[in-house]
Amino acid sequence: MLGGYTIIHVGDVPKVALNSMSATEGFVGRGPELDRISTLLLGSARLITLVGSGGIGKTRLATETVGRFRKAKRISVHNVRLARLSKGCGKAAVEEEVAAAVVGADFSDRSAWDAIVDTLTAPGPAGNPVPTVLVMDNCEHVLEEAGRVIVDLLEAVAELTIVATSREAIGWVDEHVVVVPPLTRQQALALFRMRAELTGHSVGDREQLAMARLICRHVHNHPLYIRLAAARLLRQPLAMILHDLSGEAADKRMRWSHGPRLGAEPRHRGVRDVIAWSYDLCLEKERILLERMSVFAAGYDPNPEDETYAAGDVGTDLEAIQVVCADDSPPEDETRGEVVPSLAAEEIEDLLERLVDQCLVTLHITPTTVRYSLLESIRLFAEEQLARRSTDEGDEPARFARRHRLYYRDKIVAAQQNWFSPMEQEPPDWGYAAWDNILVAIETSRVSGEPAVGLRICTGLISIRAPIFKGSLRELRTLCERALQATRAQAREVTGLHIEAMALIAWVALCQGMHEDAEQLLEECAAACLRDSETRANWRLSPESDTGLPAPLESVWGVELMTRHRDPIAITVLGRAREKYRGLGDRAGEARSELDEAMAAGFLGSASAALEITQRHLDRITASGARWARTWAEMAWAIALTRYGDPTEALAVVRAVLAQQLPLRDQWGAAMSVHIVEWSLARTLTDLIAAGSSSRAELATRATEIAQLAGGATTLRGKLNIAIDLGPFDDETEKATDVARRVLGREAFMAAEKQGRLLQPELHEAQRLALGTLSIDKMPLDHPARKNTPSHWGELSASEDEVAVLAAAGWTNAAIAARRGNSARTVDAHMAAIFRKLMITSRQDIVELVPADKVDQVRRETGRRPRRPR
Numbered sequence: 001m002l003g004g005y006t007i008i009h010v011g012d013v014p015k016v017a018l019n020s021m022s023a024t025e026g027f028v029g030r031g032p033e034l035d036r037i038s039t040l041l042l043g044s045a046r047l048i049t050l051v052g053s054g055g056i057g058k059t060r061l062a063t064e065t066v067g068r069f070r071k072a073k074r075i076s077v078h079n080v081r082l083a084r085l086s087k088g089c090g091k092a093a094v095e096e097e098v099a100a101a102v103v104g105a106d107f108s109d110r111s112a113w114d115a116i117v118d119t120l121t122a123p124g125p126a127g128n129p130v131p132t133v134l135v136m137d138n139c140e141h142v143l144e145e146a147g148r149v150i151v152d153l154l155e156a157v158a159e160l161t162i163v164a165t166s167r168e169a170i171g172w173v174d175e176h177v178v179v180v181p182p183l184t185r186q187q188a189l190a191l192f193r194m195r196a197e198l199t200g201h202s203v204g205d206r207e208q209l210a211m212a213r214l215i216c217r218h219v220h221n222h223p224l225y226i227r228l229a230a231a232r233l234l235r236q237p238l239a240m241i242l243h244d245l246s247g248e249a250a251d252k253r254m255r256w257s258h259g260p261r262l263g264a265e266p267r268h269r270g271v272r273d274v275i276a277w278s279y280d281l282c283l284e285k286e287r288i289l290l291e292r293m294s295v296f297a298a299g300y301d302p303n304p305e306d307e308t309y310a311a312g313d314v315g316t317d318l319e320a321i322q323v324v325c326a327d328d329s330p331p332e333d334e335t336r337g338e339v340v341p342s343l344a345a346e347e348i349e350d351l352l353e354r355l356v357d358q359c360l361v362t363l364h365i366t367p368t369t370v371r372y373s374l375l376e377s378i379r380l381f382a383e384e385q386l387a388r389r390s391t392d393e394g395d396e397p398a399r400f401a402r403r404h405r406l407y408y409r410d411k412i413v414a415a416q417q418n419w420f421s422p423m424e425q426e427p428p429d430w431g432y433a434a435w436d437n438i439l440v441a442i443e444t445s446r447v448s449g450e451p452a453v454g455l456r457i458c459t460g461l462i463s464i465r466a467p468i469f470k471g472s473l474r475e476l477r478t479l480c481e482r483a484l485q486a487t488r489a490q491a492r493e494v495t496g497l498h499i500e501a502m503a504l505i506a507w508v509a510l511c512q513g514m515h516e517d518a519e520q521l522l523e524e525c526a527a528a529c530l531r532d533s534e535t536r537a538n539w540r541l542s543p544e545s546d547t548g549l550p551a552p553l554e555s556v557w558g559v560e561l562m563t564r565h566r567d568p569i570a571i572t573v574l575g576r577a578r579e580k581y582r583g584l585g586d587r588a589g590e591a592r593s594e595l596d597e598a599m600a601a602g603f604l605g606s607a608s609a610a611l612e613i614t615q616r617h618l619d620r621i622t623a624s625g626a627r628w629a630r631t632w633a634e635m636a637w638a639i640a641l642t643r644y645g646d647p648t649e650a651l652a653v654v655r656a657v658l659a660q661q662l663p664l665r666d667q668w669g670a671a672m673s674v675h676i677v678e679w680s681l682a683r684t685l686t687d688l689i690a691a692g693s694s695s696r697a698e699l700a701t702r703a704t705e706i707a708q709l710a711g712g713a714t715t716l717r718g719k720l721n722i723a724i725d726l727g728p729f730d731d732e733t734e735k736a737t738d739v740a741r742r743v744l745g746r747e748a749f750m751a752a753e754k755q756g757r758l759l760q761p762e763l764h765e766a767q768r769l770a771l772g773t774l775s776i777d778k779m780p781l782d783h784p785a786r787k788n789t790p791s792h793w794g795e796l797s798a799s800e801d802e803v804a805v806l807a808a809a810g811w812t813n814a815a816i817a818a819r820r821g822n823s824a825r826t827v828d829a830h831m832a833a834i835f836r837k838l839m840i841t842s843r844q845d846i847v848e849l850v851p852a853d854k855v856d857q858v859r860r861e862t863g864r865r866p867r868r869p870r
Contacts, residue, residue, distance in 0.1 A: 027064050028194065028223075029187030030057070037065045037178060041133070041161060045176045046154050049139075049164040052180035055224030058165035059137050061180060066133055066163055076132040078102045082146060083138045083298045083375075084436050086443075091145045096475065098149060102134070104719070105667055106472040109512040113152075115474075120157045125758055125784040129159040139166035147171055188221035189213055195230030203238070211238045218242075279360065279381070284341050289351045290360055290374075291389070292325040292343075294382035295397070295404040297436035299362055299373020313432045315364040315371030320437070322348050324403045371433055401448065405441035408434070409453050412460035419464050420591035420626040432665075435470050442479050451486035455501055458483050462504040463588055468668040477508040494528040496550070502528075503552035507559060515564050522560065525553045543569045551580035555593045562600040566727045570600040571609065591621065595632055602639035603728035610640040628664055631657045635669065638676050642732075647683035654680060655771050662764060670767050671716045675733055677770040678709040682736035685743065703743035704752045705769075708776060710737050711756025712766030719761035758785040777839045781848045793851050795837045803830040804838075805854055808846045809861035 040048050050058040063079075070077045080101040085093055092112070099112040103119050110118065124130040134153070139146040147170045150162055154172075164170055169177045183191060192212050193203045203212050215238070219225035232241045279287060296316050327342035343351070352372055355361040360378055364371040374382060383397065390396045411434070431438070438457060445454030458480035467473045484501045491498070506521035529550055530536040539547050543561065558574035561567040574597035581589035594617050601613035614637045621633040634657045641650035658673040685702045693699060710733070741749040755776050759765035765785075768774035779786040796804060806816045817827045835841065838849055850858055 027060065028191045029183050030061055030064070033061055033178060033180060034065050034068070037061075037163070038069060040176050040178075041065070041069050041163075045161065047150060047162050047164065047170065047172050047175045049166055049170050049175055049177050050180050051166060051169055051177050055222065056180050056182070057223045058180050062135050062137065062163050062165050066135055069133065073131070076130050077135070078132065079135045079137065081137050082142055084440070085142050087141045089142060089145065091148050094142055094145045094149045098134075098136075098153075100472075100475075103472075105467070106474055107467070107511060107668075108474070109514050110474075112474070116153070117156050120153075120160055131159045132157070132161070134160060134162045136162055136164040139164050139170065140168060143168065143170070182221040183223060183226075185213065185216065185221060188216035188226055191223060192216055192226050192230050195227050196233055199231065199233040201233045208238055211242050215242050279385070282355070282360070285343060285347070286351050286354055287385070288341065288343060289321075289325055289348060290355055290378075291382045291386035291396075292400050293321060293361070293372075293374055294379050294386055295324065295400045295440075296320070296374070296379075297440045298379045299364075299375065315362070315373035315433060316437060317369065317371055317430075317433070318349055318352070320407060320434075321352065321372065323407050324400060398448065401444045402450070404437070405445050405448075405450070405453050405457075408438050408441040409457050409460075412438070412457050412464075415464050416460050416588045419588040420621065420624050420629045431466060431470055439479070442483065446483060446486050449490075451483050451490065452497065455480065455483035455487045455497060459497065459501050459504055462508060463592070465592075467508075468666055473508050473512055477505055477512075480505055480508075499525055499529055499550055500552045503550075503556045507556045510556070510560055510563055515560075518556070518560060518564075522553060522557060525550075529553070543567075543573050546576060551577050551584060551586070551589055551593070554580060555589065555596065558593070558600065559596055562596070562604065562728065563726045566604060566731070568600075568604040571597055571605055571613070574600055591624075591626075591629060594620070595629070595636065598633065598636035599639070602636050602643065603732070607644035610644050614640040627660070628666065631660050631664070631666065631669060635673060635676060638680065639732075642676065642680045642683050647680045647687065651677065651680040651684070658767055658771055662767060670764075671713060672729075674709060674713045674716060674766055674770045675729070678706055678713065678736050679732045681706050681709070682739045685739055689743075699743050700748075703740040703749070706736055706740035707744065707749045707752035708756035708759075709766070709770055710740070711753035712759045712769055713756075714753075715757045715759060716761050716766045755785045758783075775839075781840070781845050792838050793849060793854075796834060800830050800834050800837070803827060804834050804846055805850075805857055806861055807831065807834070807843050808850050808854075808858045810865050811861065815866050 037048060037050075050062055052058050066077055069075070078101045080098050082094065082097055085097060095112040095116065099106065099115050103112075103115045106115055108115065120132055120134075121129065136146060136150060143166065146164070146166075150164065150170055151172055153160060154162065169175060182188070189209070189212055192215065196203045196212075203209060215229050216226060219229055229241060236244075279290065282290065293316075299315050322345040325343060326345040326348060352361060356363045356372070360374070362373045362375060364373065386396050386400070411430070415431075438461070442454040442457050445451055445457070458476065461467075461476055462480065467476055480501055484498065484505070487501075488494070488498060502521050502525045506518040506525070509515070509518035509521065526539050526549065527536055530539060530548065535547050539549065540557075543557070549557070554573055554577035558570045558577055561570035561573060574593050578590050578593040578597060581587075581593055598614045598617040601610045605613065614633075618630070618633040618637045621629045634653055638650040638654040638657070641647065641653065654673050654676045658670060658677070661670040661673060681702055685699065685706065688699060688702070713733075737749075737753075740752075744752065756766065756769070759769065759776075765774060769776070776785050781787070793801075793804070802820070803816055806819065811819065813827045813831065814824060816822075817824045820827070822830075831843075834846065838846065840846065840849070847858075
């Protein structure tokens with residue numbers, strides 16, 4: 001025991017079942033560690049911390065162990081990467097990072113902590129708490145903050161186990177600390193050979209194996225050291241690498257800056273030492289580029305087997321590195337009286353490839369692009385080196401941090417300008433990978449004394465509806481409010497940017513259902529831009545008149561009138577905002593207001609206004625070539641068609657929209673489209689009833705689909721944490737469910753809705769149900785939603801019933817034919833009918849559907865089943 005917690009130096013420990021699984025490809029050794037951590041996971045341990053030097057393999061070991069445990073136990077797993085947090089960031093920042101991993105997209109007004117606890121304590125499909133493993137990766141630089149969050153989580157969530165990785169223990173009283181050692185000699189050699197193969201060099205004959213063993217010994221069997229050594233095979237033969245690692249005075253690797261000195265059998269090295277080795281091997285321009293890349297957000301080196309990892313969602317593209325890191329002209333070093341080597345944009349790609357070769361830059365390859373990142377430790381090392389280049393004449397980290405934030409500001413501004421054009425999909429696609437860098441740019445803007453840059457980024461993100469694709473409303477609102485506060489503290493008077501920011505924050509508050517906040521912000525906007533005191537006091541009283549409000553305020557006011565007050569005058573206000581944006585030449589603002597105007601018309605306007613305004617908006621957006629904006633314009637058109645036009649046409653339109661939204665990763669739009677499908681089906685159901693349809697089965701089928709969609713949409717919105725109070729939106733949903741409930745009856749409606757609630761959001765099952773490409777009745781019997789499907793056994797004929805019982809008892813078709821005196825063809829036909837009516841695909845499925853009153857009969861027939869002769 002040490003300090004109240006248990007230290008475990010992994011040696012020979014009992015094997016457990018998890019060890020019988022095959023290791024993930026590329027994962028070498030760690031059998032004892034895997035076994036010990038697995039045993040702790042299977043037991044009562046609440047906090048397991050993997051401790052070891054940087055690069056020793058803590059993260060990979062945690063990923064591998066938890067991945068195997070998830071496959072074996074089918075538990076919920078969340079991975080929290082703390083790498084992008086800065087030292088001393090505070091507990092709230094750690095909570096936000098945990099929320100991003102556990103909760104994902106969140107459009108509610110909950111705090112990050114409440115969102116985390118609500119998610120982790122939510123009951124599963126069976127109503128029981130769901131066991132969860134939370135991996136807290138890279139805790140060492142935020143040890144105190146992470147420790148407080150971990151302790152609070154363990155107290156608040158009974159079914160939670162935390163696996164942490166850190167360079168030192170968290171310090172909790174019941175913590176299990178697993179020390180991660182270097183690899184064994186055999187494992188080190190296997191890893192070296194594997195990494196050598198990646199360079200195109202095999203290590204096979206006796207002499208090569210002997211040299212490889214010596215290299216591994218000289219780098220202390222440390223996984224990261226081995227990777228770097230093996231990468232040298234691209235530049236040197238084994239004999240030269242071994243010569244450079246002689247351990248003597250002529251040793252050409254980097255000098256270690258801390259830890260044990262070089263000796264005959266040195267054992268441990270820190271990550272900084274490994275990075276220094278590669279850094280010292282770099283040419284001067286390579287070093288300069290590496291240092292300047294430290295202003296970008298840290299990346300990570302993921303497990304390729306991680307299905308949640310997408311290479312395009314991490315790292316920095318070549319353009320960003322060229323713009324931020326390249327020199328406009330050769331800089332002069334005043335301290336040495338010489339010109340420092342400059343970096344031309346066109347040579348950066350080659351320099352990056354060299355840095356990738358030396359394992360200093362991580363490469364992320366997608367089908368269409370290549371991205372680059374620095375691991376956190378490497379980024380910190382490079383940052384230190386960049387600071388050393390500063391002189392009395394200039395602060396190098398500050399200079400390149402400013403170039404970084406201006407680059408991302410300009411990218412967001414360009415995205416606004418290209419919004420509602422053929423180029424509009426590029427910003428969301430780009431933003432997925434750039435998100436961490438965008439957040440870094442906002443933060444450095446605030447601390448550097450240039451908060452207006454961060455505020456411009458925030459307003460741009462809200463303007464192009466970034467939370468629809470990435471991040472959360474809560475996070476973006478918080479960032480925007482901080483930037484606004486810092487900017488206003490510097491300014492002597494309220495600027496147009498301040499007005500725009502306040503209005504957009506009010507829009508976010510409306511989307512969160514925080515109406516009072518939105519109302520107060522709009523009042524502040526009006527007070528800041530209206531000089532006449534009487535007009536300031538009464539600006540809300542005459543929405544049909546133009547009182548001189550700026551376009552952003554008009555636009556958000558119109559949304560408030562639509563969503564909170566259900567007032568048709570919103571159409572007029574939003575139309576006025578559209579015209580004001582047009583006068584400013586703000587295409588994004590104009591189109592955004594026009595979309596809101598179309599939505600308001602579809603929900604609240606007369607038949608003629610709804611169809612005319614939504615069609616006009618759809619025509620304009622179609623002509624612009626904007627793909628994403630067209631899907632939303634078509635949603636507005638579908639709403640108008642559902643209420644005033646042809647609901648069958650509306651259904652076709654919104655299903656076509658939904659099919660596009662999934663690949664566009666528009667989670668918010670896809671959730672709304674599911675509801676519009678529900679509304680359209682309800683309108684067709686109402687029309688059938690009004691026409692006197694006598695087909696009870698047809699009415700019930702349609703009503704059941706509406707109820708299932710209602711349940712699926714509820715789960716989908718809950719998964720996305722969309723707590724948006726859109727008055728007319730909720731009204732249409734309530735009308736649709738009322739129609740279905742009247743047809744089915746309360747109990748049948750609730751059963752069908754429950755089926756929809758059990759659809760899996762991560763598989764887009766609710767969306768596929770809305771598209772008509774998925775039927776709950778045809779889903780696997782073990783699916784939670786299918787388990788609630790009423791049995792269709794009663795639809796079988798007497799002959800089919802008898803054949804089904806025999807089949808459930810394990811009788812073959814031939815045996816059934818002999819038993820009943822039928823031909824084999826007749827039994828085959830009966831089986832085909834049974835499969836069709838029961839909506840199954842195998843004989844085994846019949847067993848799952850046997851009614852309670854048939855169970856004894858099946859058991860008797862099982863005992864009578866003909867046995868094959870031995």
